Amino acid sequence: MAKMNMIQSLNSALDVMMERDPDVVSFGEDAGYFGGVFRVTANLQKKYGLDRSFDAPINEAAIVAMAIGMAAKGLKPVAEIQFADYIFPGLDQIVSELSRIRYRTAGQFTVPAVIRTPCGGGIRGGQTHSMSPEAFFTHIPGVQVVMPSNPYDAKGLLIAAIESPDPVIFFEPKRLYNGPFEGHSGGALASWGNHPKGEVPEGHYSLPIGKAEVVREGKDVTIVAYGTLVLVAQAAAERAGIDAEVIDLKTLAPYDIETIARSVKKTGRCIVSQEAPRTSGFAAELAAQIQEECFYALEAPIQRVTGWDTPYPHAHEWSYFPGPERFINAMNAVLEA
């Protein structure tokens, strides 16, 4: 085991897979020589050569299409989109192509590419470097959507994504790259070095796509979260002294309804959360499915903790971000109901 932050553990996942499998290649804007603006692909070009870790032109549609073509030939491309906010020029290639090649060819061709992209706010990124656009992708049949919340999961899930026979959109909450984050702006940056999930095996391991984890056990209310909000929800429960059960979803498509339903049936109360704007977000899907599965166990209406239906503001970032207070308010609301 080694101490790693999320950047290091993702880099380690790529390193392990490129070492094991000569078909794995990595590319993206600034992702070659320089190793990516967040350094996730650092040193890979030096270690594996120009044709295995290379810079791509600034054209997200072409980056995704290149990955599709390479995957169709049998390579295992891992493409980086520099910020999730930049992924939209590549959306047609993801929606109409990447996700459907297996289906529309009846399995004659498959394109198991991985599209990695940093997402989420909390880094003073303004509206074009803070988005959490995961819901767009959970609405596309044929892709899997993953978002880890810590270094250990990030490495295991990225390895699983590269080994998966189907394409994966892999969201990396960039607020968590360098340290855990409990939703309080300002102050010193916490370190993954003191966090149990910052202990990461150096070699190969993988975590199953589609499996959630109960990261805090509790009996009074279930909070379903993914990405940065997993840590915020846990901190909020600690601070409020509420016996909340927190589920880290890890995979959004397909999400682990069994783990969620088991918990909600136990607690009878549920909060679903996302950093993205509220309307038509992934939390809405969760709420709908949870009421179908658990309606008669619910003691209170399901609450949503989300960003606002606005673009991500720059100056008022912390008024947008769904921090611990909003979780505490939501917990009080479901517990009072």
Added chain:
Amino acid sequence: MAQDAPRFHVPAPHARPGDTPDFSHIEIQPAGEAKRPDVDVPGMETRDLALGLIGVLDHNHQAVGEWDPKLDAEVLREGLKHMMLTRAYDDRMLKLQRQGKMSFYMKSTGEEAIAVAGAMALDKGDMVFPSYRQQGMLFARGRDIVDMMCHCISNSRDNLKGRQLPVHYTWAEGNFFSISGNLATQFPQAVGYAMACRYRGEDQIAASWIGEGSTAEGDFHGALVLASTYKAPVLLNVVNNQWAISTFQGIAAGDAPTFAAKGLGYGLASLRIDGNDFLAVYAATQWAAERARKGHGATVIESFTYRADAHSTSDDPSGYRPKGEGEAWPLGDPIARLKNHLIGLGEWDEERHVALEKELNELVIKSYKEAESHGTLHDGPLSPVESIFEDVYAEQDWRLRRQRQDLGV
């Protein structure tokens, strides 16, 4: 209220319905005049070829000039047969669509040389990423006609399980990639595929085709950037058939002199060829394939042709272009031109031509009867209903398993 003069420039074709077809503005470089450079020529030195027109068959149906691929008569007859079969197939499928046998159809009439000569000049192992009007490649690569028809009528033997609109073929065994209805998406994919061929150290190359209208898409630009940057072994074909549904080529071209000329901006070798000249298509494809295989990079090829029929069965060209425009097309018909060339060589005659036409028509009719024995879209049998939940992922997750139960299958 109509304006006397538009406030900004909107290009318009030379003739509209009611006008006399007019192609007098088109400059045609005489066949045989274009120089054939070595395959390692720097892309920028192909300027004359991008602005001119490479042709081999002249007005007397003789093969002339440096681009003559000097093919055996046997190969020419094979090409003629594939083009004639493509046309017979298209004509029959159109009739069947009109009889309600399939939901939709798209003919390739007038453009058969581009698909057939293109496929014949490539190796059968090369991966093709076509658009929806290159069905001729399937014949040239020997796909079973009954299988093609079963796809078009979405029956129980459709190799795509009824998931795709007719003519959106896939044939992995024949290295024929999936056709998308979203335009130009396959262009940059072909570049990625070609890069992977190089990565694997294989001799295989890739080739893709889009229409001239689709060159306006960002994916056209993306493909050319990738192809140029990574020197990918790929052929990027633009089929300029003058019409994108009802939109004439000038709406995508703007002030660009040719579509091939766009390739020069990326430093790519760029050729403009007579797309109705089987020998020119063959020669240009062969040249570009050799260039790619030898590691000299990609080629942009504009095939200058004319869409002789409607865009699709959902289209009626009489609403936007003059009657008789196809007959007025100055570069003639690809089948008639290769036929006359073969006759001139003493390698073909009218009698054999008529007999072959009859044979191919009968083959198509017989094949359709067999295809129909595997079901039709209206009366079935189709692929099993539960197959709609298959191949979304390698394995069905709980969502698809439950939804399948909801549908009761």
